[in-house]
Amino acid sequence: MIFAPPFLMPALRRLDPERAHNLSLKALRLGLVGRDATPDDPILSTQTFGRALTNPIGLAAGFDKNAYAVTALGRLGFGFVETGTVTPRPQAGNPLPRLFRLTEDRAVINRMGFNNAGLDAYIANLKQADRRALVLGANVGINKEGADPERDYPMLVQAVAPFADYITINISSPNTPGLRDLQSEERLAGILSRIAAPKPVYVKIAPDLSEDGLEAVISVAVQHNVTGLIISNTTIARPDTLKSSLKRETGGLSGAPLFAPSTAMLARAYKLAGKRLIFIGAGGVFTAEDALAKILAGASLVQIYSGFAYQGPAMLPKLKTRLAALLKERGFGSAAEAVGAGL
Secondary structure: EOOOOOOOHHHHHOHHHHHHHHHHHHHHHHOOOOOOOOOOHHHEEEEEEOOEEEOOEEEOOOOOOOOOHHHHOOOOOOOEEEEEEEEEOEEEEOOOEEEEEEHHHEEEOOOOOEEEEEEHHHHHHHHOOOOOOOOOOEEEEEOOOOOOOOHHHHHHHHHHHHOOEEEEEEOOOOOOOHHHHHOOHHHHHHHHHOOOOOOEEEEEOOOOOOOOHHHHHHHHHHHHHOOOOEEOOOOOOOOOOOOOOOOOOOOEEEEEEHHHHHHHHHHHHHHHHHHHHEEEEEEEOOOOHHHHHHOOOOOEEEEEEEHHHOOOOOHHHHHHHHHHHHHHOOOOOOOOHHHOOOO
8 A cells, every 4th residue: 555645635735625636636647656456355245336446435537527636546546436526528617716615513515516628538548547457437517508408418428328337317416507497307307218329328416405396306217227426415404503704605615514314315216216217326425434434325336525625645545454354344245335324
């Protein structure tokens, strides 16, 4: 196991969050962060996306929007990595500042606005990346201006499919006007009916959906042969427990405060859908105990983001080692046996 010098994470935390993020990607691309070649405990292995994963822990979309550091991320020990969100055309995103650390709350607020270099640059980066040992997801979204969701999502799916093991339809970011309206039964059905994907398709939803809204999304997803749901994206809610002076910034809240609502929604979705959908649990995972809670609530796989941003690559081997120990302590023979076992 070789990772970046221990001083790097504290140094990055002293920088503006977006600048620190961009420097992290550059460090990864340059090979300055290293790798973890330690074999995963066999109890963590699982079969998803038509691939054998050595562990169920993945990196959520948003960290590497342009697939800029895919090769390096694939060497850190993730079971899978989701890149994007990529849009058809490049766009700058929302004005700065647009990314905020709520350190006291172990949280982040972002209003990035799908800033990315566009589909052509994204695919060019994937063509150059070493994807041989990497299970890769491609997260796709629409531009802020000139978008036609029923046209753009199917086009994006077809374009990224040759380079990805699965594709995520992002209709739940709060930072693109009108995007969350696509979670309605009629709009989502209109998009999915036009997608003929050669790879598994997931839909990423918001934790702010009503119970009726969640039922409608699940019904449409099942009807249109969607493989599964990612639960969840960031929230526009602001819990009373937030302490940071930045808590009133607009945008999507992620991190520890998202754990409880996203896990509760995951459990509801699993009860509604059963084995008809595969769930990826995201939101507020900082520890192995958090990851296990997602699995027990119905997640076959778990994604991390804010926890990774706060703790760095050293988080991953610790999380995996502890998760394997927890599964054994509870008498499970594999991570797959634990899926939904807490309900």
